[in-house]
Amino acid sequence: MKVDIRQITAEPRVFHLKESAEELDIAVEGAKFPYSIEADFTGTMSGDEIICQVDIRTEAEVECSRCLELFNLPIESRLQYVVQMLDPVPETTDDDDDFEIIPKAQAELDISQRVRESIILAIPIKPLCSDDCKGLCPMCGANLNEGLCGCVPDKSDERWDVLKKLFDNQID
DSSP: OEEEGGGOOSSOEEEEEEEOHHHHTOOBTTEEOOSOEEEEEEEEEETTEEEEEEEEEEEEEEEOTTTOOEEEEEEEEEEEEEEEEESSOOSSOOOOTTEEEEETTOOEEEOHHHHHHHHHHHSOSSOOSSTTOOOBOTTTOOBGGGOOOOOOOOOOOGGGHHHHHHHHHHHO
């Protein structure tokens, strides 16, 4: 995703960008991106700096960590950072996610890496299809969101069996 920075002025300028997950090289284990990634880049020139805001939208197809059903997870993310245009560009710069340095003569700003990282970080480690997902029955594996399975849960804890035997022996 590239933005022509020559078109950015002191007035905020919005660029509507759209690319596929393959074009952005987004690969997340357990997630597919069937829809395109949309980004609205807003840039404002302030001296030798560009104030950048990127609003990202897409959907990922992921598996619920409780019921194992596939569902579409909406992803919305916002990035804000500053790009400083310098000549010459320093050889070493601080590794700051909110700040970037580019040469003054550069005509395009590639935001692909930032968009890719933002999408990857927006996917939860254990995605849930809903907050009240009931998951799977631990005995038969039925999806409890579709109804009760009929299994009778074993409520005894075998760690207490020895104590239960002692209690039963005292009663006899």
